[in-house]
Amino acid sequence: MRKPVIIAVAGGSASGKTTVVKEILDKLDLKDVEIIKHDDYYLDQTNLSMDDRIKINYDHPSSLDNDLLVSHIDGLLKGHAIDCPTYNFVTNNRSAETRRIEPKKVIILEGILILTDSRIRELSDIKLYVELDDDTRFIRRLQRDIAERGRTVESVIDQYLNTVKPMHHKHVKPTKRFADVIIPNDYKHSVAVDIIVSKIKMILGEDK
Numbered sequence: 001m002r003k004p005v006i007i008a009v010a011g012g013s014a015s016g017k018t019t020v021v022k023e024i025l026d027k028l029d030l031k032d033v034e035i036i037k038h039d040d041y042y043l044d045q046t047n048l049s050m051d052d053r054i055k056i057n058y059d060h061p062s063s064l065d066n067d068l069l070v071s072h073i074d075g076l077l078k079g080h081a082i083d084c085p086t087y088n089f090v091t092n093n094r095s096a097e098t099r100r101i102e103p104k105k106v107i108i109l110e111g112i113l114i115l116t117d118s119r120i121r122e123l124s125d126i127k128l129y130v131e132l133d134d135d136t137r138f139i140r141r142l143q144r145d146i147a148e149r150g151r152t153v154e155s156v157i158d159q160y161l162n163t164v165k166p167m168h169h170k171h172v173k174p175t176k177r178f179a180d181v182i183i184p185n186d187y188k189h190s191v192a193v194d195i196i197v198s199k200i201k202m203i204l205g206e207d208k
């Protein structure tokens with residue numbers, strides 16, 4: 001099998017990374033694609049109390065185990081299966097279960113800080129950045145974190161002001177310059193998605 005095509009998708013929290021990845025997936029053969037969420041590589045925090053876990057800065061690159069992710073990408077590129085960690089946002093901790101991932105033709109890496117690590121950038125064939133203004137991202141995050149991640153209005157606001165917003169401007173947004181394609185998520189972007197899918201098919205040699 002040809003070495004997998006690696007696609008890295010960055011962008012601020014709630015900018016629409018997951019949504020854009022779904023749009024790309026809709027145009028590819030699902031059996032050929034695997035998604036790896038950078039969130040699943042947050043460091044294990046079993047030794048910390050819940051009070052201490054909520055004080056962690058999850059928007060700083062040091063909160064993620066990139067050594068493990070890089071070794072997993074290397075493994076997939078060599079044709080080996082990996083056991084990907086899984087993460088629980090409600091407990092702010094890694095889950096006990098892992099997820100077996102077999103090498104596929106296309107591997108999509110997705111996360112706010114995925115383009116901060118030069119090793120991951122170098123392993124990626126296509127780098128994307130999903131862009132959306134801060135206000136809209138905050139509103140979408142507030143709705144999502146209350147509905148899906150067990151948060152209160154106050155906790156989302158506190159976290160946003162203390163870490164999410166400053167870290168976005170310090171660590172996430174500057175990685176936009178590494179992107180091959182910037183996708184605006186406040187406007188139609190179906191042409192951008194079509195171009196990305198064509199490029200993937202071109203690399204896979206399926207564009208004839």
Ligand SMILES: Nc1ncnc2c1ncn2[C@@H]1O[C@H](COP(=O)(O)OP(=O)(O)O)[C@@H](O)[C@H]1O
Nearest residue numbers: 011012013014015016017018019020140144185
């Ligand atoms: N273009 C859009 N219009 C309206 N809502 C959107 C759009 N894109 C994403 N959303 C919603 O915003 C929230 C965050 O999007 P998501 O794709 O999960 O962001 P991310 O993966 O970057 O955190 C989700 O509830 C999603 O359904």
Ligand SMILES: O=c1ccn([C@@H]2O[C@H](COP(=O)(O)O)[C@@H](O)[C@H]2O)c(=O)[nH]1
Nearest residue numbers: 012013014042058059089092093112164
């Ligand atoms: O335990 C955790 C781990 C992460 N977060 C927040 O998640 C977002 C990243 O996820 P998106 O889906 O891209 O929004 C990041 O901004 C962290 O603040 C958390 O709250 N708790």
